[in-house]
Amino acid sequence: MVGLDTATLPRVGAGRSRSAWFWARASSLVKLTVPFVFLVAVWQMSALVLGLSNYLYPRPALVLRTFGVLVAHGVLLSYTETSMWRWFVGVGVGTGVAIPVALALSFYRPFARMMFPLINFFTAIVELAWIPLFVLWFGYGFKVIVLSIAYVTFFPVLANTMSGIGQIPKASVQAAQTLGANRWQVALHVLLPGSLPGSVTGVRTGAGYGFRSLIGAEMIAAQSGLGYMIFESRANQLTQRTVAGMITIGVLWLLVDRLYLRPIEKATVERWGLLRRAR
Amino acid sequence: MPVVGSVAAKPAGGSLEVNDVCHEYVRAGDKTAVIALGPVSLQVSAGEFLCLLGPSGCGKSTLLMIIAGLLPPTRGTVAVDAVPVTGPSRERGVVFQDYALLPWKTVRSNVALGPRLAGASRREANQIADEYLELVGMPQAGDRYPHELSGGMRQRAAVARTLAAKPKVLLMDEPFAAVDAQTRGVLQEELVGIWARTAQTVVFVTHSVEEAALLADRVVVMSSAPGRVQEEFPVTLPHQVRFSRESAPRVAEVAASLLASVRVAQPRQSRQVASWSG
Ligand SMILES: Nc1ncnc2c1ncn2[C@@H]1O[C@H](COP(=O)(O)OP(=O)(O)OP(=O)(O)O)[C@@H](O)[C@H]1O
């Protein structure tokens, strides 16, 4: 680990702000890496102590080699692409349905209150329970997986958007109304932007649920993708591929969350927090 | 004075009729009713500039919200040009006491919202917005966000936004309270200028007797909570001369008689001369 060594060096030299940026990056990389190095060490040690076969308890070295094979055959990349595309579309569909529903419900408050038990009811039904029905209706493949991801994304986006709408100052709505806004214009100019921090938080949560749902649905209802690989490899006695798939999922989520979801949420929530203070 | 092309003469504003309006707020917790206003009856003729004066908490903002159609009165009716008010409309523009700018829009987009909603293109609307921002003395602030402005600038932006929507009836809730004295003078004169050209009906809430004396055709002094009409003062001095140095003594005279009335309106236990120094 180069990062480990260099991070401990004294911070001197020209271009102070640039080097400060570099050190900040390096140290956050180290902080991110250390627990994983620890994890691999525990894994290796436990494998030695337990002395199980590679079929029951694949060793790190074997899994690493398996990664090599999967990459070389192009399977890993193509499955990753397939899975991520399904996930992306599913989260998009779930969000795209949830936000208009949240706006519509906020127009008809009494109706919305009537709907809450129903929403709760459906939230409780895990998407995996729907898959037999979905398969019956749509057959195996893309549609079923996207649908189950959209299903789990829908609820947190709906709930958070509605709570975001609830936090919009009444005066903002009133101002738009006295400027001539009708119901839909109020939604467009006030409710939608005003509830954005809530929606973004909801999308981040929903994207997490969707990511798990993706793997689950692919195990049951797909012939490709990471979930399929994880499930099929075990059946074919290639446990190391299952583990490689699991690691891929974890790493993908870390990347997506760190590179996209968290920065977006932070940016909106921070900006809106600043804006909220002053009308 | 900036010349604003789009602030052209318009047909006369609406006449306003407030009939026996009362309002009770029901507190959310214990469901007790707070009588906040009335009964109040007012007739404002088309194109009239009416000032509302009254002690804090007497229900001025409540009355304005009711006229705007944003708050249904507990009792009584409001009508504009004999048409009952049932909800908010672009006919009745409001400058809110706490500005109510949309924090996620730039100042320009805030001011452009009225024209946009009335069907203007983005370019036209932005152009109108810039004209009104210039009018309130902040031509540079269009690209800034409300949270980047001082309180006084926010208030001026709110005034510009309401004016840009060109309502028939202008409802203004202490629109210059947070502005410094010098800017206030400029804005008061601008407002009278616009009003003279557009013949809008104005209901203007203020705490300042001087301001009421400078602006109003008629001043209505309200009693302490629950507010009722206590006294009315027509102000006959022509608007063109009120801002001149020579008229200052006449304006001061009007202000003094308003002050006397307002002192009576103050609840006995909290009568304070200082709060009326305007
Ligand atoms: N949402 C509310 N719930 C309960 N009571 C309220 C509410 N809003 C206002 N009130 C009460 O109604 C009365 C009138 O309030 P309002 O805001 O209209 O007064 P105001 O004349 O505008 O005062 P100020 O000059 O301080 O702005 C006050 O006694 C106030 O406490």
Ligand SMILES: [Mg+2]
């Ligand atoms: Mg008030």
